[in-house]
Each structure stands twice: as C-alpha cells, then as structure tokens.
Amino acid sequence: MKLFFTVNGERRDLELDTRTTLLDALREHLHLTGSKKGCDHGQCGACTVMVGGRRINACLTLAVMHQGDEITTIEGLGSPDKLHPMQAAFVKHDGYQCGYCTPGQICSSVAVLEEIKAGIPSHVTADLNARPGLTADEIRERMSGNICRCGAYSNIVDAITEVAEQQA
Amino acid sequence: MKFDTPATTNPIDQLKVVGQPVDRIDGRLKTTGQAPYAYEHNDAVRDHAYGYVVGAAIAKGRITGMDLRAARAAPGVLAVVTAENAGALGKGRMNTARLLAGPEVDHYHQAVAVVVAETFEQARDAAQMVQVSYAGAEGAFDLAAARDLAEKVDQSASATGDFEGAFATAPVQLDATYTTPDQSHAMMEPHASIAAWDGDRLVVWTSNQMIEWGAGDLARTLNMPREKVRLISPFIGGGFGGKLFLRTDAVMAALGSRAARRPVKVALQRPLMINNTTHRPATIQRIRIGTGRDGRIVAIGHESWSGDQPGGGPETAVDQTRLLYTGANRLTQLRLAVLDLPEGNAMRAPGEAPGLMALEIAMDEMAEKLGMDPVEFRVINDTQVDPNDTSRPFSRRQLVECLRTGAEQFGWSRRSARPGQAREGSWLLGMGVAAAFRNNLVMTSGARVRLDGRGEVTVETDMTDIGTGSYTIIAQTAAEMMGVTIDKVTVRLGDSSFPASAGSGGQWGANSSTAGVYAACVKLRNAVARKLGFNSADAVFEDGQVRAGNRSVTLAEAAGGEGMVAEDAIEFGELSKRFQQSTFGAHFVEVGVDAATGEVRIRRMLAVCAAGRILNPKTARSQVIGAMTMGVGGALMEELAVDTRRGFFVNHDLAAYEVPVHADIPHQEVIFLDEVDPMSSPMKAKGVGELGLCGVAAAIANAIYNATGVRVRDYPITLDKHLDRLPELA
Structure with a gap:
C-alpha cells in the first residue's frame, strides 16, 4: 500500500x-542501511531509530503504522564530514569495535540523554519524584536494550558521559 | 620476506605512528552508518532477489519427502533450492558438517532449502510453506552420558615425567572436575551474503574472517575453479570465530542466485544461527595438581572431554596447562565423543578460554589448601622455559610482572584470605585473580602497497577487520614505513582479489598482517631508493620525503605519474619452534553477591597484559575490555541449553541466549606492560584480542568464592548454584 513518512527531514x-517492517523499509527500500538488522525480533537494539523524537526498535513495528511520522536515523544525526557530538564522542572513546551495533547505540544514547533531561525515570531511579541524575548507573540501565557483543560498554558510557557533560 | 632471525632495529621502532592511540580510520564511517556490511552492498548489485533459509526440524535422520508445490506457487517466488536440485555439492575443507542437508540430516537447523522471492516478505512467507517429512534417527546429544565412550585423541596430548606416581605421593593434592557449557559467538551481524553470477564467475559479498579459506571452500562446495570465485568482505559485524569458515548463507545465496538467474541476498535468520552454525563445545575437565608443602607444583594433570559431529575435533582445553606452570611431572589428554549436536568449532581463544575457566579455579583451590595467597602461589610456580622441553625458552614471559602489577594497582592486599568476610550492607564482597595465557600464533600474510604521484599510499590485502582495528593498525604500519602521515594512507581490505593475508583468527591477525604490510613496504622502499639511485640502507623516509646524504626527493616526485607498486608476504621460519611464543596477563575482579538472592554483580575489573608491542593502545584496549565483557558472560550467564532428547540448543536467539548488557559491566581498567618481542615478527608485536578473554571467568568465579565461601565448579555461575549455601544473613 502507498504511504509516506519523513526520514531525516525529507518526505x-x-x-x-x-508486512514490511519500518527497518526493512529503511534498509531495503530507502537504502538507508545505517540502521542494522541484528535479530529482527527486538532483542538486540541494533535497529534503534527515533520516531517523533522517541527511540524505538524499527524491526518491531510495521512501516504502514508510520504514515506521516517524523523518523530520524543514524544518517540524520550526522555524516562523516559533519559528525553529531555523540558520533564524535564514540570515535574519540573507541565506543565500538565491529561497528554493527553502533548506529543503534548512538541513536539510543542521544534519546537517553533527552529522556533523562525530560525527567523520565528508569528501573534504577531511586526516587520517582526526583529528577533522575546523569549517572553511570542511569546510563547503563537505559542503554541495556542495545547489545554490543564486542563489549565496548565501558567506552560507550565514557562517550555518553562526555556528551552529557558538554550539554550540561 | 622470510622472518627467520630475531628482528633488529627497523623503521617501525621510530613509533611516530605505530604504538600511538590513533582513532580508528574507519570510525567516521561506522558511527554514521556509512560502512557497508555484507547485506548492504546495494550499489554493487541491481535487481536482487531475497533468499530465506529453511532449517531442518530434526537433529539426525533422513528427509523422506519435500512438498515444494505451495512454496513454488506462492506470490513472488522465483526458485526453491534443495539438495535434490542443487546439483552435486562438495564440502569445504574447514567444514565438518555439510551446509545443505539432504537426504541425510546431520544436525538441527541444518539448511534443507532456500526459498528465493522478489521480496523478503514473500520469501519468508513461502519458506513457511515448504513441507518436509523426516525419518528421525537416534542420536547422541548428551556429553555427560557420552563421556565414557569418548576416545583419546593425540592432539594436545603430552606426558612428562611420572605424573601418576608424583601426584599420588604429593603432600598436598587437588583432584577436581569442572564443566563449561556450549557457548555461542552471538555476533551482532548475522551471517549474510549477496551472490551474483556473471556467466561462470561468481562474486559474493559476505561477512567472513578468512577470505582465502572462504573463497577456496566456496569453490570446493560448488565444484568450481577457485579462480572463478571472488569474495568481498570489507566490514564484518563481529565474528569471534563464528565467521572463520564458509557458512550456508554464502552457499545458499550462490545456489539461489544460479537458480533464479538474479543476484540473491541471504541473511541467516537470528533464530536459525545458533543451531545452524558452529559453537564452542561444552567440556568436562578433570584437573589434578600435586605440590610440596612449600607450594611448588610437582605434578599437574589436565584431562578434558568434549564432543563433536562425526569427523569433527576436540575443544583443546588442556593446551595452556602444558605451558603455564612449572612441575616436573605432567599429563595432558583430550577425549572426544561423537555427538550429533550442531558442529563444534573455534570460538574466541578456543582451548584456552574454557581451559583456563577450569585451571584457574583449580589454582585458587590449591592456593587455599596450601594457605598461600593465590598471587604468590602462581608466582612461585612460574617458569621461563617450556616445562616439557626445558631447552626451549619463552621468547618473552612477564606473567609474574602482570600479577605483581595487577595486585598493586587493584588493591589486592585488601582482600580477605578467608572467604565470606567482607560485607557492605546486604552485599557479600569478594576479590579474585586468574592468570591469562594464550599462545602467539603467526601466519603467512601478504600485501600490496602502492605509492602514487600525490605521494599517497594505498595498501591492499585480503586481511579483514572484524572490529579488531585492522584498518587502523595497517594504516599506521604503512605510514611509519613510508614516512607519511596516516591521512595519506588508504587501506583496502577483505577482497579475495587482493594478496592473501593471515586473516582474522587465533589472535594472529594484528601481528601477522601488519608484518606482511611491513614486508611489502620494505620492498617498495627499496624500489624507490633504487629508482632514485640511493643506497637503500642510507635512505630515510620521513615527512613525505626520501633523503640520502644531502639529497632529498618528495615521495610524489619519486613515484612519478605512473606511481610505484610492491607486493610481498611475510613468511615465518623456525623462531616459533625454537622459542615458545605466548602472551600473558592477569585478571583481577571484585564482585558483590547479594546475600539474600545470590545475584552476582561485577564491581571492578582490571586486566594487566604483556603481549609484545601494542600497535595501537586505544584499539588494543578495546579488544581487551571487550574480551573481559565476554568473560563476564562466560562466568555468569552464557550457556546453550541442550535438549538431550531432541538434540538441539533450546535458547537459540538473543533473548534466550543471554550475553552481557550495559548494566552488567562496570568501568574496566587495562594495563599493558612495556614489551617488545623480536622473535614474533619485525613488528615485535603479539596477539592480544583473545588473551583478554583467557582467565576472566575464573577470576570472577574465584571472586564469588571469596565473597561467599561456596565453590561452584560448573559454569555459568547462576544464582541457583550457590543460593542454598550462602552464609546466613546476619
């Protein structure tokens, strides 16, 4: 069926x-292959994109459910010549190895900082009435839907923390 | 270039670029989603179709019939390929089980068909319509049950002195049995390939660690000449040994493409990967250590049982025990049972990873029996020579320095020798240590280096970068050798039309492949010097120029409009036989164990590594912290659950096969000791990517014991294994 949505600002x-997932629409139809298919079942987070400013697993949602939506993928955050601060921080802190989970990690990271800023609590937020802090525990908890089998977690948290401190 | 005498001073020793913590040169591509992985070469092929693999629903038996009518009639379907219509297939040298079943089925989820359709959705839908009937056969799926049937294998077997006699009379003895489970590589990128035929020539964009092996085995499987197969694999989304060999995605894409007369893409579906591909086999390990009252080892024996498909091999879990500690009386022995589970094969640090999971708990147990500190016990049993052949020294061995440095940096002196003593609220705290050991393997590796009229350098080799940082360290090597900055170097990898390299495996890739680039650069330097009439021994390559005496020429001028090119390979001689080349480390871990629930949390981790010259401390550190993370998985959660009745791994996706996530991993520290090893290569480097995994799980196991006083010898250490024995809550 026919539909449209906006990807990285472009209709x-x-x-x-x-039956086409949002992920396959991006990868196979729009050739925006930065969003990765790791499991196709919402288990790994490699396909994380932002829809209406919120992060989702693009493999767990059908493209036809996104008529008119505003979608941001890794390609929309920055380019090799003009990195987003989070992309630059990942390069600086070596927050990746094979690179396959990386676009999902970066999209999640950007969204996580927004979620903390918006006061949305997580499993490790001790006081639901207080604003969640920008702590390593908060970051680790909120990033735990993004698996990195190469095990770059320690570096990824360093990268996110640096960007958070720049924003603060 | 033959490498058969120890390396002397060479241009790499300048360390202007090599040895520097350079950011990955492919980092901007990876972080912006512009690095193309196997399934993503949309610019290279037009009008491709999609293949979807159907896996066998039994573990062993025969296919008695296949009804393909519904699948073939389904919308968009272009072809259904099975063993019946695939033509005669060979088998790759590196494969134990065939990559397409029929009529015999060798293991669960072995491919039985590939359905090719216009779209992914159509192929997936039609794949569900393939009706297969089977006659199942009895199989062996339970290692513990097959243990007594396992046969001795010669590989890794050794006997020195009189082990049995010395052990029996040793004043202090340990005789303990440990188990490690089947584990899965679970790399993030599924096995994927795009195949395109041009007449009788085949190009496959794939995800493979070893291009030369892969191209050869694909040709062998398809019964076609090797030179008509081209493999292209510039980016690989993780491998860990799971992509060392040709897998079914490449074969199904090639067969599907031939049948559909279109390029075809195939990615193994995640739920198929674990049973369809290879895994690290489970082990049962018996370790016996006998010491004097002074703690010196007089007898050390390590036996290991594992299983594999008929014709397969053992998990070489006893290897490190031949070399890690002293002792005049020694025994190592592997036994292999035939199992009909999926194919067992190499996963990161095969042998040493599960072997040290057991041996380094045994060392902890022995230290406790002796009333010795576990660091000191290891230190006094160090050896600087191969204990089986004392005329053979280690090239460099700084295990003691790793242990001492780690103990000091980690605050080891604060550890209570008696377990179950340290508390923080409801947390039982403990510290653990383990030695890390992994042999340094070397492999022939070739490269081609081009110098162009702009003074820029291009390196081509079929070496792969599986996240290890190959692109970057190869660029650093070429920059150092040719005297240019790293931005003047382009590195092209992972194409079988480039010179064959060592590939990525066994932690041999970094040292061997950069040594191959070194060899090609030496040849190019000599050619440049000759062309300029310089004595090549006097020529200095620096700042984009070649200088000799008071003459100086830019590389751009030297190369001229046509440019210059040189190709060579590094070939390793007898040095690895005359000297035992190994890498060493020490892991220190602090855990907290919830006194009420038994939940384990890792609080601190430190690795100290001595592994030759570190070519890039930034990427090498990432290799080590990544390995430490995988070690956390091995210690606490990773286990393929075997259905011993139906013969398959039950938890075959990323929801059920648990690997560490962000919340499991604390900040990790890595220290590299200063080391160069002139016996290993002109780079004086050794491997480090697997060393980082070796011993981690045992350090965690020992820390848990130190916290709880409950010794668990069966991995993974899940809370059910110690919950009923935890100290009483105060």
Missing part, C-alpha cells in the same frame, strides 16, 4: 507490502 513516498 519519502513509498509503496510497501503491509
């Missing part, structure tokens, strides 16, 4: 099988 018109 995209598509005609898609109703």
Whole structure:
C-alpha cells in the first residue's frame, strides 16, 4: 500500500507490502542501511531509530503504522564530514569495535540523554519524584536494550558521559 | 620476506605512528552508518532477489519427502533450492558438517532449502510453506552420558615425567572436575551474503574472517575453479570465530542466485544461527595438581572431554596447562565423543578460554589448601622455559610482572584470605585473580602497497577487520614505513582479489598482517631508493620525503605519474619452534553477591597484559575490555541449553541466549606492560584480542568464592548454584 513518512527531514513516498517492517523499509527500500538488522525480533537494539523524537526498535513495528511520522536515523544525526557530538564522542572513546551495533547505540544514547533531561525515570531511579541524575548507573540501565557483543560498554558510557557533560 | 632471525632495529621502532592511540580510520564511517556490511552492498548489485533459509526440524535422520508445490506457487517466488536440485555439492575443507542437508540430516537447523522471492516478505512467507517429512534417527546429544565412550585423541596430548606416581605421593593434592557449557559467538551481524553470477564467475559479498579459506571452500562446495570465485568482505559485524569458515548463507545465496538467474541476498535468520552454525563445545575437565608443602607444583594433570559431529575435533582445553606452570611431572589428554549436536568449532581463544575457566579455579583451590595467597602461589610456580622441553625458552614471559602489577594497582592486599568476610550492607564482597595465557600464533600474510604521484599510499590485502582495528593498525604500519602521515594512507581490505593475508583468527591477525604490510613496504622502499639511485640502507623516509646524504626527493616526485607498486608476504621460519611464543596477563575482579538472592554483580575489573608491542593502545584496549565483557558472560550467564532428547540448543536467539548488557559491566581498567618481542615478527608485536578473554571467568568465579565461601565448579555461575549455601544473613 502507498504511504509516506519523513526520514531525516525529507518526505519519502513509498509503496510497501503491509508486512514490511519500518527497518526493512529503511534498509531495503530507502537504502538507508545505517540502521542494522541484528535479530529482527527486538532483542538486540541494533535497529534503534527515533520516531517523533522517541527511540524505538524499527524491526518491531510495521512501516504502514508510520504514515506521516517524523523518523530520524543514524544518517540524520550526522555524516562523516559533519559528525553529531555523540558520533564524535564514540570515535574519540573507541565506543565500538565491529561497528554493527553502533548506529543503534548512538541513536539510543542521544534519546537517553533527552529522556533523562525530560525527567523520565528508569528501573534504577531511586526516587520517582526526583529528577533522575546523569549517572553511570542511569546510563547503563537505559542503554541495556542495545547489545554490543564486542563489549565496548565501558567506552560507550565514557562517550555518553562526555556528551552529557558538554550539554550540561 | 622470510622472518627467520630475531628482528633488529627497523623503521617501525621510530613509533611516530605505530604504538600511538590513533582513532580508528574507519570510525567516521561506522558511527554514521556509512560502512557497508555484507547485506548492504546495494550499489554493487541491481535487481536482487531475497533468499530465506529453511532449517531442518530434526537433529539426525533422513528427509523422506519435500512438498515444494505451495512454496513454488506462492506470490513472488522465483526458485526453491534443495539438495535434490542443487546439483552435486562438495564440502569445504574447514567444514565438518555439510551446509545443505539432504537426504541425510546431520544436525538441527541444518539448511534443507532456500526459498528465493522478489521480496523478503514473500520469501519468508513461502519458506513457511515448504513441507518436509523426516525419518528421525537416534542420536547422541548428551556429553555427560557420552563421556565414557569418548576416545583419546593425540592432539594436545603430552606426558612428562611420572605424573601418576608424583601426584599420588604429593603432600598436598587437588583432584577436581569442572564443566563449561556450549557457548555461542552471538555476533551482532548475522551471517549474510549477496551472490551474483556473471556467466561462470561468481562474486559474493559476505561477512567472513578468512577470505582465502572462504573463497577456496566456496569453490570446493560448488565444484568450481577457485579462480572463478571472488569474495568481498570489507566490514564484518563481529565474528569471534563464528565467521572463520564458509557458512550456508554464502552457499545458499550462490545456489539461489544460479537458480533464479538474479543476484540473491541471504541473511541467516537470528533464530536459525545458533543451531545452524558452529559453537564452542561444552567440556568436562578433570584437573589434578600435586605440590610440596612449600607450594611448588610437582605434578599437574589436565584431562578434558568434549564432543563433536562425526569427523569433527576436540575443544583443546588442556593446551595452556602444558605451558603455564612449572612441575616436573605432567599429563595432558583430550577425549572426544561423537555427538550429533550442531558442529563444534573455534570460538574466541578456543582451548584456552574454557581451559583456563577450569585451571584457574583449580589454582585458587590449591592456593587455599596450601594457605598461600593465590598471587604468590602462581608466582612461585612460574617458569621461563617450556616445562616439557626445558631447552626451549619463552621468547618473552612477564606473567609474574602482570600479577605483581595487577595486585598493586587493584588493591589486592585488601582482600580477605578467608572467604565470606567482607560485607557492605546486604552485599557479600569478594576479590579474585586468574592468570591469562594464550599462545602467539603467526601466519603467512601478504600485501600490496602502492605509492602514487600525490605521494599517497594505498595498501591492499585480503586481511579483514572484524572490529579488531585492522584498518587502523595497517594504516599506521604503512605510514611509519613510508614516512607519511596516516591521512595519506588508504587501506583496502577483505577482497579475495587482493594478496592473501593471515586473516582474522587465533589472535594472529594484528601481528601477522601488519608484518606482511611491513614486508611489502620494505620492498617498495627499496624500489624507490633504487629508482632514485640511493643506497637503500642510507635512505630515510620521513615527512613525505626520501633523503640520502644531502639529497632529498618528495615521495610524489619519486613515484612519478605512473606511481610505484610492491607486493610481498611475510613468511615465518623456525623462531616459533625454537622459542615458545605466548602472551600473558592477569585478571583481577571484585564482585558483590547479594546475600539474600545470590545475584552476582561485577564491581571492578582490571586486566594487566604483556603481549609484545601494542600497535595501537586505544584499539588494543578495546579488544581487551571487550574480551573481559565476554568473560563476564562466560562466568555468569552464557550457556546453550541442550535438549538431550531432541538434540538441539533450546535458547537459540538473543533473548534466550543471554550475553552481557550495559548494566552488567562496570568501568574496566587495562594495563599493558612495556614489551617488545623480536622473535614474533619485525613488528615485535603479539596477539592480544583473545588473551583478554583467557582467565576472566575464573577470576570472577574465584571472586564469588571469596565473597561467599561456596565453590561452584560448573559454569555459568547462576544464582541457583550457590543460593542454598550462602552464609546466613546476619
């Protein structure tokens, strides 16, 4: 069926099988392959993109559910010549190895800082009435839906912390 | 270039670029989603179709019939390939089980068909319509049950002195059995390939650690000439040994493409990966250590049982025990049972990773029996020579320095020798240590280096970067050798049309592949000097220029409009036989164990490594912290659950096969000791990517014991294994 949504600020018109996931629409139809397919089942987080400013697993949602939505992918955050601060921090802190989970980690990282800023609590927030802090524990908890089998977690937390401190 | 005498001073020793913590040169591509992985070469192929793999629903038996009518009639379907219509297939040299079943089925989720359709959704839908009937056969799936049937294998077997006699009379003895479970690589990028035929020539964009092996085995499997197969694998989303070999995605894409007369993409579905591909086999390990009252080892024996498919091999879990500690009387022995589980094969640090999971708990137990500090017990049993052949020294061995440095940096003196003593609220606290050991392997590795009229350098080799940092360290090597800055170097990897390299495996890649680039650069330097009429021994390559005496020429001028190119390979001689080349480390871990629930949390981790010259401290550190993370998985959560009745791994996706996530991992510290090893290569480097995993799980196990006083010898250490024996809550 026909639909459109906005990807990285650009309106995209598509005609898609109703079974096509948002992830496959991005990767296979728009050739925006920065969003990765690690499991296709919402288990790994490699496909994380932002829809309406909130992060979601693009493999767990059908493209046809996003008529008119505003979608941001890793390609929309920055480019090799003009890195987003989070992308630059990942390079500086070596917050990746094979790079396959990296776009998902970075999209999640950007969204996590917004969630903390917005006062949204997490499992490790001790006081639900207080604003959650920008602590390593908060970051680790909120990033735990993004698996990195290369095990760059310690460096990723350093990268996110640096960006958070720059923003503060 | 033959490497058969110890390295002397060479241009790498300048360390202007090599040895510096350079950011990855592919970092901007990876962080912006612009690095193309196997399934993403949309610019290279047009009009491709999609393949979807159907896996066998039994572990052993025969396919008695396949009804493909519904699948073939489904919308968009272009072809259904099975063993019946695939034509005669060979088997890759590195494969134990075939990559397409039929009529015999060798293991669960072995591919039985690939369905090719216009779209992914159509292929997936039609794949569900493939009707397969089977006649199941009895199989062996339980290592513990097959243990007594396991046969001795010669590999890794050794006997020195009189082990049995010396052990029996040793004043202090330990005889303990440990188990490690089947584990999965679980790399983030699924095995994936795009295949395209041009007449009788085949190009496959794939995700493979060893391009030369992969291309050869694909040709062998398809019964076609090797030179007509090209593999391209510039970016690999993790491997850990799981992508060392040709897998079914490449074969199914090639067969599907031939049948559909279109390029075809295949990615193994995540739920198929664990049973379809290889895994690290489970082990049962018996360790016996006998010492004098002074703590010196007089007898050390390590036996290990594992299983594999018929024709497969053992998990070489006893290897490190041949070399790690002193002792005049020694025994190592592997036994292999035939199992009909999926194929067992190499996973990061094969042998040493599970071997040290057991040995380094045994060392902790022995230290306790002796009333010795576990660091001191290891220190007094150090050896600087191969204990099986004392005429053979280690090239460099700084295990003691690793242990001492780590103990000091970690605050080891604060550890209570008696377990169960340290508390913080409801947390039982403990510290653990383990030695890390992994042999340094070397492999022939080739490269081609081009110098162009702009003074820029391009390196081509079929070496792969699986996250290890190959792009970056190869660029650093070429920059150092040619006297240019790293931004003047372009590195092209992972294409079988480039010179064959060591590839990525066994932690041999960094040292061997950069040594191959070194060799090609030496040849290019000599050619440049010759062309300029310089004595090549006097020529200095620096700041984009070549200088000799008071003459100086820019590299751009030297190369001229046509440029210059040199190709060579490093070939290793007898030095690795005359000297035992190994890498060493020490892991220190602090854990907290919840006194009420038994939950384990890692609080601090430190690794100290001595592994030759560190080519890039930033990427090398990442290798080590990543390995430490995998070690946390091995200690606390990773286990493929075997259905011993139906013969498969039950938890075959990333929800059920648990690996560490952010919340499991604290800040990690890594210290590299200053070391160069002139016996290993002109780079004087050794491997480090697997060393980082070796011993981690045992250090965690020992820390848990130190916290709780409950010794668990069966991995992973899940809370059910010690909950009923935890100290009473005060």
